[in-house]
Every structure is written in structure tokens, then in C-alpha cells.
Amino acid sequence: MDRQSLQDLLTAMQGRPITLGWGAILCFGRSRLNALLEEQFVDRMGQFHQMLPVSGMLNLNPDGTVVATLSRIRLGTPRLSFESASLRNSTVTLTLPLISGSYSLMTQHSGMPALLVSTGELDEQHGFSVTMKLKLAQAVGDIDGSGRIVLDLAQGYEARCNLGNQVPEQEALGEFILQRMRLQPDNRLRFELGLLDFNSYHPLAPVSFHLATQAAPGDSGGDGGVLVFVRLRANQGNGSAPVDDGDFPYLIPDDLQGQDPRWSASLVIAEELVGWVDETQLDVLKNLMFPGRSLFVESGPRHQPHDLLILGNIAAGPGTARSEPRLGSIEAGHTQQFVARRADGSVIPNVTWSTESLGSPLALGKITATGLYTAPDAQTMALDATPALVRGQYSENGQARQVTASLLGRMAGMSLYPRCMVRAVGAAAIEFRASRLAGGTLRWRLPQPALGSLEDLGGGRARYTPPTDIDEPFVLQPIECFVTSGNERIEAAVVLSKGAAGVPIEPYFVPEIDFGVPIRFYGNFPPEWMRWSVQGGGSIDSGGTFIAPQEAGASPISLVRCDLVPEGMELPIASGFSIVRLKAREIAPPRWRNLDKFTVSPAGGLVQAYANGQQQIPLVIEIATKTVEMGGQDVYIKLSPTELATLRLVDAHTGNDLKFIAADQEGIAEGDSTDWAVHEKRNRFNLYSPTAAGESDDPPPAVPANTGTSFRTLWMHMGKEGSHTFFARFTGDDNQVYNSNDPSVNISEIELTGVEPPRKDPIVGPGRDYDIVRERVYNGEGDFEGDDDFTYFLDTVDYWRIAYRRASLYPVPFATLRIEANASTIRWESEQLDETFFSYTGYAFHPFRSDFSGVEQRPTHLTFDTSFHRLLDKVPSSPARELLEPGKEPSPGQLLVSLHRVADMGFWYDGMAEGKPYWMFRALLDGPVTFTLRDVEGNRHRLRVSFLAPSVIDGRNVLTLNIQ
Template sequence: MQGRYTAPATLPARQGFQRVLIKAIDPVSEHESTAVLTVLTSSVSVSPLIQVCNYGERIALSARSSRATPLKWTVVDPVAGESGTLEDGVDAPHEKFYVAGAGGAGNTYVLDTITVSDDQHTQSIQVLVLRHSPMLFITLVSVNDQRAELKVVVNGHDLQVTWSLDGPGSIDATGVYSCDAEAPERYVVVFAEFEDDALGTMAGHLILPLPLSGSSGVVQALTGTAGGSAANAMPRSLSGIVQRAGAGTLTQGWGAVAAVSRSELNRHIEQQYIERYQDLAFLPLFTGDIVVDERQGDTVRLKQVELGVPVLSFLPDSPGSGSVLVTMNMVSGRYSGLHQPEGSATTVSGSSIISEPMGFRLAMTVDLFVGDEGHVLLDLAGGVDIACNLGGLDDVINLRLADFFAEEFKQIALHRRVFSVLQAQLNRYHVQTPASLRLVTRAAPRSSDARMDTTTGDGALVLFMGAQDGDAEGVFAPTDDFVYPIPDDRGEDGQPTYGTVLMLSQETQSMIERERLHVADCLKFTGGRVFEPLEQYRPHDLLLFGSLRSTQASITPLFSTLKAGQTQRFALHNPQGEEIPATSWSALSIKSHLAAGSGSISSSGVYTAPGLEAIGHDALRVVITATYEESGAVVKVSALVGVVSRSMELAPSVTVVPGGDALQPVSLAASTLDGSPVSWALLGTELGSLSTVDKGALFSPDARSGKRALAVQQIQALGNDRGIATVLIAKGQQTLRIEPAFVPRARPKVAVQLHDDSALLLGFERRWKVAGGLGTVDQQGLFMPPDQAFVASSVVSCEVLSKGVVMAYGYSVIELSEVIDEESWQEMSMFIVTVPGSSPPYGNTGNLYPNGYQQLRLQIKTQIRPHNNIEYELSPTERASMRLVDDESNQCIESVLSHLEGIPEGDGQTWRVRSQYNRFELSGAGVLAAESGLDASRTITQYFFLHSRAVSGFVKVFHAKFQDDNAKWWTSLMVEEINSKVEITPRHLPRFDARSYTFIPRRAHGDGGDPPVDPPSSGAPDFGVDVHFDYQFETTDYWTLTFINPETQQWVNFETLKFLPSKPDGDGINTSIILWESELEEEKMFSWTGFIFDDPAVIGDVSKVNFDEALQDVMGDVHTLDIDVKMSLFETGKLVISLHRLRGLKYIPVGDSRDKLMGEIVVLLLDKQGNAHKRRIGFLATGVGRRNRLMHTLYSV
């Protein structure tokens, strides 16, 4: 028998193939064999049947034929400028690449059909090309074997769309699809379109698998249901977000909502992180011993561990909170493990030099919060669920390390540990700046852009802001239909197009003057970054899509790493990316006590790292600073460079595994300067197995190695350099003490003398040997390193023998290195605290107004006693740790947050300190000396600026302290008897009454001359007596408020202005007031006010008179509010209330805007000495013509 099989002539219409089981049986032996044969309806098979892609994408298509003939590929009826093209596959004749076309203007979709034919059959592939993300989302309401009901649901409402399809069956106007049971197609593409007046044609699609019969569950799983996730699918494209914003779901009843993406927030924090090095406000280096197991004597030692930039990620499981995940890489430092059981010798259980590429990090969850002046703040001391991976596979060590960092963060001064994430500037002059705000953090939903699918932790900070003119706060927390507002649109470079979105409700829009969008200006960032709107839409809410644009120059590269002695050119670029010259360059190492440790930098920005003879540490952080001038001001910007002593580091470089039956595996990591990959291999006798894990390796000791007293396995790492990690497997306790037990740096050809405990087993033979690694040791314990140093450690052991039997042993671990340890200072010759300009002989007393803003300058001087005839100075790290201490409680005085200028009213602290001079006049100020910053000489001078809100007359005593590189605290009390402390007395605050102020009008517009402050004398004057007003129907007077200090009788300028609520029980703020001559129906004589104030910190705020936005609703087009300031009548440091009069505005009896402005305004002014002035300003209380003049009184709650 031949076994010839004949396939059936036909198959069921919808059955694309049929499998046939063929079995052959030997009748003699009864052995059998089985084969499977597939019968196809077509000799051509294709994959995929349909593919959805974005325009410009390249999609792989494949087809095969059961016949030997070649395949013919064709794009059916291509449309020029819209359809895609086919390209040949690479060495694969059965493959083609479809390259999607541009799609044509106005199209959401292009549907191309590609046919594939042999000489007998033809099959087709369809590609649905998206020109932009769909704005409509089709959901499945119900499905059965014959029909499927479809809808487009927007904000909970059905949208009446136009339906169409490509494929078998039909769809009616209500979205009910009816299938064709006899059709062979396996899917149908359904389209929906809607014409919007503002957005034009919006479209969406859905691919329904066929047949419906027997697969309704599959259809529902693929499409979702109206009540499921598909109905609430969050659009990520700009067009989709705009469409969903049509009914106010973005603003949620708030006046404005701002959303800032993770990438822009992290750039902002990164810039703060770098800038703080200029002001000695960088994060400290962490040094300390952490007890892991007290009973076993296990301790972990950290030495100058540096943490990198805090990076924010967003948590998908906490959508209603302000929580973020903060991750900080460990950039440098040294990690050591020590083992010292009671009665036994100290041994090293592990040692690692930390470098950033190794992937060691600290992670924690932190709640963002809103501080004073609308700042959204991140306080590292508030971190919870802290996790650390520095301990490798040892969870106990990682837990102890996490606890250590949690406690250390709480001890860091506020100005070093708190970062400003964003500022929504509150309570400035304009009512549309936010009066209150709430925040949430939102993880980004899955992106419609395939390139975004791999991102994790993406999200945004969302601020909900209540406008000062608005009603109560909106919905909080936001409802489920709140659309994630950051689009995922990307530019040609693959980077996100938009990073910040500002959304204004219709109510807020009505308050905003044309082309004066102050709400956009209220988003503030450090480092000269401003919000730049790129797109604007107004479907219902006003949507501004943009990004943060830098207005400040920057250095490139911003972060870099060099090996000792290498060079790197740094360049200064303006915001447009063009290189500009710097007036000067400087370089400073934050660890070094000598200038040589900083390296050098040329006038053209070429930096040369210190050589191995000068680096003095495993690694250095060097601050590169460029100075340039802009608009007459000197500006400094910085970059950071890491200088490493070796091009490769291993972690751990050495580690000890306890012997016995249960041996622990060892996780190994490596870093290379150029980022090149590393290969791993066991050297010498193999005591276990080695496997590659992620970018590192895992060594698993075998059972036999755990039975030996001391076994050493060395593991080679080979990359751009060669390194050797050492694993010691030690059974039992080391009984012979070796000193030193650990040598962190042994230089080539420089001998290291080791000593054993000669008192143990006195007189017995000693045998020294190199148990692992390179180098030699003689029988007196003198170890000689190899001629060339590379990344490796040597293990030198000493055994006590009795007739050849080992009675006791010990070992020392020696790391090979070419670095010469930087010697440091030992004693101080000066540490004094004084008040500059205070009375002799000691200069240690001072006073200040306890108003929270006036500063008293304190001077701290330190000088190091020369050591070995070398004159050292405090390192920048040591200087940055300087704190002012309350002499009575011994508690450090907390700092003023960097974004504030003093202690706000209501602060719980009565004393705070700032490292920088603020805008207010110093108490007892003479000439303000320049701050030392990063420029140091041998005698270091640092200035602290003290603030107070303490009780007047209560003397407070302070001294100073700092922490050295070995974590020892030094106080001024330890070094000096005279000038070791200062005594500060809060002064009595001056009392202000009406005699302390003048409020005088000057005629700015109109005739009649300058009016007197008071109206004509008693009684109701006849018309014409008040000549400055009676015949002058349209005038403008500038009422100027000035202040004289009653104690000094000197005029004092006002420095800041803030408006307060004018109603006792309300929080509404108005900046203008209005009044008609009478409340008669036909009254047309009308007065209103504006204000003029020059805040020195705000550029260009005096060109126009400022008015409350509600005034426009009252006045309409009767009179313009675009009024220039008459500069000849204005003086900086004074508050001017402009009083405008006109004839022609008919009396308005009721109305929200009218009611808001009928009353008084309340201002809070801080004068140049920091004293507060709360004044209530209004029209005259009584009398005919009271709208012509103003008066002011004390404001008290």
C-alpha cells in the first residue's frame, strides 16, 4: 500500500484549514506510526490579518505558500500621499515591510489592503494607519450571535455619531451591527465620526472579530463593555484630552488646574540639587557604624557615602494622595562589614567602593505637601517604607541601612533636605492667582504611543487651585472621570512634546484681562525656568499645553566622570543651545582639604582632574562653576564631575561567607568608566559555581569549601580594566588577632607590616602566607604588594602551629591601590562666633526686631592648625555642616526654608537661621561682606543670618558646631573661651499709630490741582466749595502711603505688598473698591481705585496701574482699565492707591462683582526693616462727596 491521501474538494466556508490524523500500522508486528496533515483552503497563508500602526511606522508582514512558486505582493488601489509602501525583507523572501504613509491632511485613518498571491490563490492583509490618536472611543454595549450594539460614550453621555464599516455585515444609525453568517472574513472594522465646530472631524474605530456566533465572550474581552474600563479609557493624545475636556471634567469645579510631568519635575529637582553646591547647601555625606547583629558582633560601616539626585516616580496604587516614590542612587563612598564576636579578633566581613553604575540606591515613599507661599515641597525626612539594596542579598543588612538613613535624614538641616518641587505663587497682586490649592499625584495611564509602553513610574503632579474671585473649592479628590492631562504626543526626536498643562475654568477665564494671563505666570520654578504655552484650546475649559523653558545658561556636560589626571572641556550654553563665553571658571572638590585635590580649570573651561598623587580619596565630587553676566547681573551656574581613582570598581571587592553546611551565595557588581560590559570567571581552584545575573554575577560556594577553616576564591571581572573580587569562606571564629585586620589602600612596592597577637600561644611557630591574591609575605608578616596595582585584594593569613597542626589562625585583607590617602587636619587654632559691628571688647552681643524678617548677621571664623607643616582648611563638606546651637537646650537652630525670606507669621519656631542675606535691612548693618560660598582661604569665614519671633527682651545665647570628615562634632566651646558664643536680645517692636504714616493725594489726571487730604470744614458744603472736585468730573489722584519709624524718626520704605481678605468672616480678596455719589437709580457719578507698587523682586511691575479683575465686569466698556503709570508722581518704596472719578457709569444696585468691590481693601506691607503694617483703606466714612477722598486705619482681626 502506498498510503496516498486525497484531500476533500471543499471545506466549510469559514474553516481556513483542517487537520487530519494519518496512522500507519504494520499488521505483522502491530507497530504503528502517526502523522498530522493540514488541509488548507488556500495555498497562501498570511500574518497578520490586520495590523494597527501609527504613520511613519515600519511593520513586518509575512506570507508563505504551500507551492514552490514565488509570491506576488501588491498594495491595492494606493492613494498618492496617503497609502503606504512595501519594502523587501532582509534575507527572507517570505517577508515584506510595510512603511506607513503620511496619511493626508484631515484624515484620522488610512486603511490599506495588501494582497499576496501565488499562481493559484490570493490572501489579503489590512493595515489601519493612525495619522493621530483617535478622539472617539467605541465601546460594546451588548453582543449575541447575530448582532453587536456599539456606542461612543463621552463623560457618561451617548454621542450621536456617524457609523460606517469596512468588511461584511451592516451597521445602522444607532450603532447596531448585524453580521453576515455566510461571510468568510474573520473581522470587520467599524468606524465612528463626529463633526465638532471647534475641533473639526473626530473619529474612532473598533475591530470586531468574526463570527459573532460562539465568540461573544472573546468579543467582550477584546472590546470591553460600556460599564467597564473601555468606557472610561483615558486618552493620552492632545486631541483626545481636548475632546474629553468638553464638559469641565478637567477643572472639577476649581478655578484652575495645573499638571506638571515627572520629567519636568525631575529636571527642576536636578537643577536645585546642583545649584545647592554653590551655597554649601548640598546633601551631606553619610558616615556611621550600623549594628547588624549585636550578639554576633556584626557591624556595617559607611564612609562618606554620597547620594545622587532625588528622582520622583509616581505610584499607581495611590491615585488620591500626594505620595511619590523618591529614588536616590549611591554615587560614591565606601561600605565595609566588620565581624567582632565577644572574645574574638576583629575581621573584615566585606568591603566595597561604591560607584553609581553599580546600581546601589535608596528608595522611599514621601508625601508632598504645600508650604508657605504656595510651594509644593519634598522633605526627605518624611520618607517612609525606606528600602536599600547596598547590602546585596542580605535583607537584614538592607533593613538596618534603611533605618540608618531614615534617622540621618531627620538630623539634616531643612535647607539641605527639603526640595521645592513647584510653586504656585499665592496671594500676589492679581485676583486670578490662586488663593488656595490642593494637590494629588497621578500615575500615567498606559500610553497610546507604543514607545511609552516600557516606561514605569511616569505620572504628574496635579495642583487644583481656587481663584481668589471664585466660589468654594471644587471637587477633591478628583472624580473617576478626571482625565490624565499630560499628552503623550512626541516630536521627531522621540521626546515628549508637552510636559506642563494649565487648565482654566470658564469662570476663571471671565476674570482674566485680554492678553494678561497671570495664572500662567503663577507657576514658578527655580533656575529661571518658565512655563511656555505651545498650544491653546477652549472646548469648554481653557487648556494651555506647554513645557518648561529655561531662561538661564547651563553647562555641558552637566554630569560627567573622569579618571584621575584626565581632562574634560566644559562649555557654557545659552537657552537656545549656543555656546557663550564665561567670564570665569572655577573647580572645587567638596571633600578635599587642599587646593590640589580640586584639580584645575582653564579660562576656556578645560578641566584637569587631580592625579593619583593628589586625589587622596577613592573618588571625588568636584563642582565646576561658570560665571557670566546677564543684564548687568553676575550669574553663576554649575556642573558636577566625579573623579575616580580607577576605571573599574567591584562590589564587593572582598567578602566573607561563614562556612558550614548552609553557605550563602555572593552577589557581585562591577562598574566601568566607559560603561563597557564585564565578563566574569573563577580563578584558581574553583570552590563553587558562577552565574551571570542582570549586569553582575552570582557566586554559589559548594559544600566542600564550607568544611575548610579558610578557603579563598578569587573571581575575575574583565572589561575596560581587570579586577579581582575575593570571597573568603571561613569556618568558625578567627582566634588569632592580626593588626591591621583591613588595609584599605596598599600601594605598589610599598610594604605593609602586619602583626599577630604574640601573647597568644607564646613561643609556638608562626606561619605567614598569602592565602589568596597577589603579593608576597615573609615570616615576619611584612607584606609586599605586586609591582602594579589593579582592582584586587590580597588575603594574608597567619597560622600558629604545634608539630605541624594549626592551633589558631587569623587573616588580614589588603586592598591594592595607587591612591595616597589625603592626610587631614588634627586640631583647630580658631573657632569663634561674633556679631560684626557690635560693641567691643568681645563683639559677641547683638539685637534685632523679632518680626521674622529682619536679620542679624553672625560671623563664624575657623582656622586649622598646621599638621606636618601643611596648612589645611576645612573641606566644603565640613563647612556645609556648620550649625548654630541654642546654648541652653543644646538643640540646633532650624534653618529658614530656602524659598522663604524669613519666619512667617504663625510659625512654631521663634528662632531660625538663614545662610543668605535677604532683601530686608540688617540689624546694625554696616557694609555687608561677601559671603564665602565656595571660595575659601586658610581662615574660613562663614556668615549666618539670624531671624527671630521671640519674646522681646529675652536674651538668647548661641554657639556653633560642625562635623568633620570622620563624623566627629566640633563646637566653638571646645576651642575658645572668648568669642565662643554670642548673646542676642530681641528688641521691642515699634508701635505704629496714625502719626507714623502720611497718606497724601497728588493730581495725576484732570484739572484742579492737588486736592487737600481733608474735605472742606464742617457741614454740607455748597456745590463749588470743594473746587478740586465739584467742577472736575473726570480726575485721577495718586494717594501715596508712606511710613516713618517712630523710634528713629526716619522714613522707611515698604518692601513687599500683600492683599488680605477685607471681610471679617470671608477669605475673598479684593484689590480695588468702588463707590457712586449716591444710590439713586439714575446716579452716574462713579469712583474706583487701583494700586501701584514696585516690588524690587519683580521686574517690570510698575508700567501699568493694577486693578481688581472684577472691576471689568462693573465698568464694561465705559472706561478702559489699560492705564499707564504716571512715573513722575510715583516713588519706589511707597504704596500708591489711584483714585479714579468719572461721570457716566449708571448705578448698579446688585451683582457679585459690585458687591465684592463695595467696601474696603486691606493690605499687609512689610517695610525695609521687616516690620509688618496692616492697613485698611477705603473711601471716607460719611459726608457729601466721600467718594472723592480716601482714608486708612489700622487693620486688626
């Protein structure tokens, strides 16, 4: 593998620009990006956002004779690699491991009985996965104005799954799984890799970006990075796209610190912008965020071979914590110690631990006050693998916090795939894959009758080659894997066949049966001709009734054989077989069977919201099950969290599921034609009220009537005025669809109304919808003359506060702000070349509920346009007063525009710009400032602030507000 040290990178950057006209380049390495994906994957499991298991059947060949069945296959943590990376685009390779579920292959030829080819349960350690290519995308939040680097699994292509042996089979399986994934709500499939806040107006604050990917040098094993080419405020336009010419350096050196890479990220600032760099913190880094409140942390000195190179790591930010472990597997009945740790590695005391089964509610583990988790007993697990969620709640600095972990409970400590295969004598070899949760050395052996040969490939893999001939039509050959230390072992079975089965038996395959349970086999022949026998566990009588064994044995299957012996003959003329999968438990735990109640109702009776796509209506969905018999008693078993995760709202007129809003968005985007949509979480906007601004508090939690009752709240968004009817829907673990308006349970629908947003009075002033009020906060030298506080004060600062009252009565604070173009406006007293009397504006905004994003947004400084900062560097001037005057900061929900008057500002006209567009300060700053705000009810306001007309004497002393 070619290496690239820091010195190699500095040499490649020496004396030449590499930013391609962009203001900055960010580079993030694979290891930390995958850690961010893992963190999101785990967090979503406790928020009903997890990817759902995949089930279904598909043909693997054109004539439909080979059929694959996928059952409850769970996809694990997404992992990025960069084999397909190209500087021309943002392509990555994504791998999703298959961590549980079962996979079976059948054949069905015309005129022949159906035949099982293979079957078995999957384990992540077996190495099966889906891989696909996809392009990283960028999404700009309509509300928060942030640019997100998005990994959208629904946009994957060229998917392959290595459960298939040949490329066409792999492609068919990969595309099938991808299509099943696309049926899930969009927010289950979108992951974030980073976020750039576009709301800052400092010179090095980001405006937009372009994405590319790049493989690490040499044979890197899929290592590489995501490149973000950033346009900054100080840039006048975008740069050019990189090309794959081998000249662009890889921006993360591979120097080590001990045994670990020293850096996982880097930042390059264009040489011409280095003068704007703050010695303590770069604006571009202030506005760069990662999921889970991770940050770019500088590490080591800065370097400037030409452009400025800053190396660092994506690291957990202050106040963050994680569970240790965060993800893993555990055998039934075994224990796992959990610890909550801060970002610095210190242990958090006084954590309250809890656990929840994400599968059957009966398969619930236990956890002690000290974090010692005990997995549920195997007999309570409905499936071979049952996921569980572990939460640790604690308080720090007066704030409630939480860490989350996920464990996949396994019914057995060893797993093997396939557990059963049917092979003709002389056929191709079979590869087996085994794993053990506790580790250890695995070995293989071929028990009696020891037909064929078995080769131990190491690493838990073996290759079995069938014999060239057998004495019987069908023989059951065990394959055993065992641990070298101890008695633990697991067995697979190969059904060897000599010729085609000539006796069709129904059922030809029984995928699961409990201990001691009977099942009847039959065929279309006289009963007295059919001679039944069984290999493996269990027994069968002369009438074809098979009884499963009373306890678990070594063999995973029973081979039920039927020989056809016509009357008067001693030897069979034909034979056939069926395969019965045996389970490692006495009886499958029960699940709920029938619903007692399924309703959707408005929380607090609220059925209205402004039709602005942002304000929400909380809807409480209650689902109650009827009791089932268990151990001679009637017990309640509620829906599993996986079932609750399928809950959605449905348009009662069309029967179509409503769209879910992406988790990184707060509502229906401006200009989106969506009429109605659903969110799975609360946004920042208050609920509807026709009078004073509505409440921001969440509805109180509902109280279940019994242990079979589940509640969930979904949040409706109205993008269309008028009333419409909806109902709720979910998919059960039995793959059945249940509707809240099903008359067999109850008929529960809800009518919701989108209210016309308030019409706005265009006249500004006291007693109107909008008002702008001036307050003098600073006077330079001078004296008052009557009530004239302008003429005799040449250096002043006024704060103009903008307020809004709905219907001119009810105060409604502002929640969000975006600026459309320039963030400042300027005006000289005259257009004389020696004019120095000058006015300019800045602004400060304090969002209502400013801590909604988890980061306090209380302003401490005024913000000015980047071009205004540049103007100050080009002409004689005094520094701008950026610090907010003490005690005069904007209140929550208030926009403040500052008006500064000075007497020493050198004159500028754009003829002095030497043709440079970014020096055309008059064209850039003479125009008004346009603010786009959303109030706490989600309604949009477009406000324009400007000076009085140039023809008005002293027009630079006064600001006007115009409603757009």
C-alpha cells in the same frame, strides 16, 4: 503600554467639565520635574546646601549578630516616579542613588570571633539606591506670599535600600539612612517643583491650590505627573478633590516630536472662566514659576472640547544658561570639556572658569580658560570618590551670571561591588556588579585556583557560586572583571571558608592601609603556637607583623591567616583569619589635625536686630587650622567644603543647634514661636540702625591670614527681644564635633540682642509716623472753581501715596505687600437705584529692592479686585483706567492707592445677585482695603484704607488711612 494621543485626550474632555469646580488645573510631567531636581541638586553643592554624606552602624537583625557599617555614603540627585501616585493624595516615589561611599557587613556570634561578611565601595552605576514614598506639600511664603510645591525629603516614609538582600534588611537600611538625613538642616532636604504667586489680583491669578499625583496610562514604567488644582481669583471657593475612579483623564498626551515627547506640561482653564483669558498671556501662567527661572511655554494651538486645554513645556526662561555637562563622573587625571550654553543652545563666550574640591582641599583639579577640566591625581584623593565643583562666570547685559556643574572624581576608572566577601563552601551564590566610566563591554573570568563557578549575566553583572568543598580551611578566590578592548581590569576577592574560624585574631578587619605600612596582629594564645601566613599582597613575620605591599597589585585584599600549632604537634588544631583592605595609592593624603582658631564675630560690629524674625545680623565665622607635615615641610590644609557645610550656630544656654530657615523663606514666619533662627543666605531686609534705615549692602569679604583659614557668613534672625549668647559648631570629616567655645582652642561666643520693634503712632498726618498724601493725576471734562477740584470734575483720578517714618523722623520704605481680602473698595454717591456717581480704588506697589527675586517688579499698571472687574461686566460703566499715568508711578518702597471718580456707573445692590455668592459685589467690595506690608527693616505694618463714613457729604472723594 497604553497610549494616549492628543485626540484621545480631547475625546475624554469633550462636552464635559473636568476641573471639578476649580478655576484651573496644571499638570507637570516626570521628565521635566526630575530635570528641575537635578538643577537644584547641582546648584546647592556650591552654596553649602548640599545633602551631607551618611555614616553610621546599625543592626540588621533582632539579635544584633549582623552589623552593617555605612561610611561617607553620598546620595545623588533625587528622582521622582509615580508608581504610588493617587488622585486622592499627592504621593510620589522618590529614589536617591547611592553614588559613593563604602558599605560593610559583619557578624558577631556569642563566643565566636567577629567575621567580615562583605565590603566594598559604591558607584552610582552599581544601581544601589534608597527609595521612599512621600507626599508633596505646599508652603506659603510669609514674606513673598507665594505658594510653593515642596518636596521635603524629611517627610519620607516606607524607605527601603537595596543594599540589603531581604525585605527586613532593606527596610532597616532605608529607615536608618532616612533618619540620618533628618538630622541635617531642613533646608538641605527641601526641593521646589514650582511656585504660584498669590500676590496678583487679576481674575485668573491664583489664590490657593490642591495637589494630587497621577500615574500615566498603562504600563508606564513609573511615568506620571503632578496635578495642581488651582483656585483663581475669579472663583468664589475651592473645588472638590479628585477620586481614583478611572474617569479623570491624564492631561499630558504622549505624542512625539521626532523621538522626544512633544509636551511635558499642560494647563486646563474652566469653561466658565475662558472669557477672562488674555490672548497673549494667561494670568495664571504669569504667576507660575519654576526653579532656575524656568517657565511654562505654550506649544501648539489651544483646544476647547469644553474646558480650555493649553499644552506646553517647562523650559528654561530668557537669560538662563547651563553648563554642559552639568553632572557626571571622571577618572583621576582625565579631562572633561565644559561649555556654557544659553537656553537656545548657543555657546556663551568669554566665560571665566574655576574649580573647587568639595572633598580634600588637596584633591584640587585644574581648569583652563577654555573650560578644559583635568581631574586631580589619584594620589591626592583622600577617598575613592571626591566631588568637585566647576563654575563658569560671565557677564550678559551688564549683569554678572554663573553656571555650575559637579563632577565626582573617581580614583579608578573601573569599580566593582562587593570587593570582598566571605562565603562558606556550599553557600548561596553571590552577585557582583561592575562598571567602567569610559563604557565598553565588560566580561568576567575566574582566575586560579578557580574554585566554584562564575556566570556572566551581562551588563556588568556576574553570579559566583562557591564550591561544595575545599582542601584548606580558608582559600582566597579572585573574581576578575575586564574590558574586552584594552588591558583594564578590576578584581574582587571571595574568602572561602570550610567551617567556622576557631582562632580569634585582632584586628579581624583592617578597612584601609597604605603601601608599606606595618600593622601587628595578635591572638590570646602563646606566640610560639601561632603560625602566620598571608595570601594576596604583603608579607607577615613570625611575630604577626604584617607589612602592606609597596605597590598596588591585582588583589583588593590580603588574607592574613593564623594556624594554631601547639608545641609537639605538626598539624594545626584550629585556624583563623583577618582581612586587610589594600588601597590603590601609596599613602593617603594628609588632612588637618588640629584647630588654631575658631571664632564667631559680628560683621562690622553689628550685634543687634529688630526682634521681628526678618532682619538679619551677619556673623562671620573664622576657622584656622594648624600646619601639618607633608613631604618634609609644614603646610596649611583648610577645612573641606563638606566640613564647612556642617557649620551651625548653637544656643550657649542649652547646647542645642539653632534651626535653619528654609531656603525658600526669608525669615521666621509670623506666628512662629521660634526665638532665634539662622539663614545661610542674605535676605532683602536692611541691617539694623537706630537712626536712618540701615544698609542693604553685604559685609565685605574677610581676608584669610593663610591658606589654612576658612570664612563663612551665617545670618542670625531674632524672634525674641533681649540678649542671648551663641557659639558656632561644625562636624569634621573625622566625625568629631568642634565648638568655637572649646577652651583647648579658644573661647569664642557672641551675645546678640533682639530689639523691640518700633511702636507705631496711630495718628496719621504730617509730622507723624504715617502720612497719606493726595495728588490729582487726571481730570475729565470740567473747570476749576477756586480750590475745589471735585464739584466741577465728575471724572477724576487721584493718587494717594502712603509714607512711613520711623519715630516720625527716619524715612523707611516698604519692601513687601500682601492684601488680606478685597483689593478695591467702592462707593456710590447715594443708595438710589438710579445713582451713577461712583468712586472706586485700585493700587500699585513698587517694592524697595524690587529686583531681589531676580524679576523686576516695577509696576506699570494699577491693580483692581477681581470682583470689581466682574461688576464692570454686570452694569453700564466705562473701562477702568488701569495704566499708571506717565511720570506718576510709585517710587521704590512706596504704596500708591488710586481713587477713581466717574459719573456713569450703573447702580448695584446685592439683591440683584440671584443668590450667586460671587455676584454679591457690595458685600465683597464695600469694606475697606487692608494692606499688610513689611518695611525694609522687616517690621510689619497693617494699614486699612477706606472712604470717609457714608454719612459724610462727598465722603467718596477722600481716602483715610487707619493703622491696625
